[in-house]
Amino acid sequence: MVSAARFTGRVALITGGGSGIGRAVAVRLAAEGARVAVADIRYDTARETAEILEEAGAKALPLAADVSDEEAVRRMVAATVREFGRLDVLHNNAAALGREVYGRDLDLTHMDVEVWDRTLAVSLRGAMLGCKYAVPAMRDGGAIVNTSSVSGLLGDTDHAAYGSAKAALTSLTRYVATMYGARGVRCNAVAPGLVLTDVARAVMTPERLAEKAAERVLPHAAEPADVAALVAFLASDEARCITGQTIVIDGGTTTHRPEHAIRQASTRLSFQK
Structure with a gap:
């Protein structure tokens, strides 16, 4: 059972909080005592x-916000402070993951430039705008946690826009940490690998899941709650001396040389014979 002590009296704002990792973080922080503003483009x-949080006895504020729109972000932060009187935690989690953007982020030489622009507008500019308006609202210091990705640390054969946005977000994390550390604001990022959100479960074939399993060191893929636990730690006072860091949470996918996956696959095939 999660203790309610770490975030009692504190206020958190989560973008992309309508589903997946964002929803899991909202549930986790609320369970630990936070009042939570949940922002999503929908x-x-x-x-x-918000209803899930309220049914569990927490105070929650649902907000509609396109984080690529500066005025929308300004209103989002202002509404949070107006409702709850303060802001202590910002989780920049929103990303353009729909078929119309992420689903078209494939071969770079054939990419429509609007796919690139929209991806960076949400994942990178959205996080920058969140920091721009949240930092002044964090009167007593605070914690910012950005959702990056292992896609920002490695190359791949598709999703160059997404990976580039996440790589830049890692750099932004260090800059925000450096600029505002003296006033007590910490900024870190989490970099998940495969996370079994509802969307991931719906679109990934058994073959693709097997490929991902071969890439990992650990036998299990991350659930949204696993990422939420890491975000909660980084946002808490337990991480008071951690800032400017990007913490990978990928089941060990990026810990080894590529031949590990080949050996894993070969071992599984030999067991099946």
């Missing part, structure tokens, strides 16, 4: 998350 999903 108000209906933000409302669903």
Whole structure:
């Protein structure tokens, strides 16, 4: 059972909080005592998350916000402070993961430039704008946690826009940490690998899941709750001396040389014979 002590009296704002990792973080922080503003580009999903928190006895505020829109971000932060009186934690989690953007982020030489622009507008500019308006609102210091990705640390054969945005987000994390550390604001990032969100479960074939399993050192893939636990730690006072860091949470996928996956696959095939 999660203790309610770490975030009692504190206020958290989560972007992309309508589903997946964002929803899991909202549930986790609320369970530990936070009052939570849940922002999403779709108000209906933000409302669903807020209702889950309220049913569990927490105070929640659903907000509609396109984080690539500066005025929308300004209003989002202002509404949070107006409702709860303060802001202590910002989780920049929103990303453009729909088929119309992420699904078209394939071969770079054939990419529509609007796919590139929209990806960076949400994942990178959105996080920058969140920091721009959240930092002044964090009167007593605070914690910012950005959702990066292992895609920002490695190359791949597709999703260059997404990976580039996440790589830049890692750099932004260090800059924000350096600029505002003296006033007590910490900024870190989490870099997940495969996370079994509802969307991931719906779109990944058994063959693709097997490939991902071969890449990992650990036998299990991450669930949204695993990432939420890491975000909660980084946002808490237990991490008061950690800032400017990007913490990988990928089951060991990036810990080894590529031949590990080949050996894993070969071992599995030999057991099946």
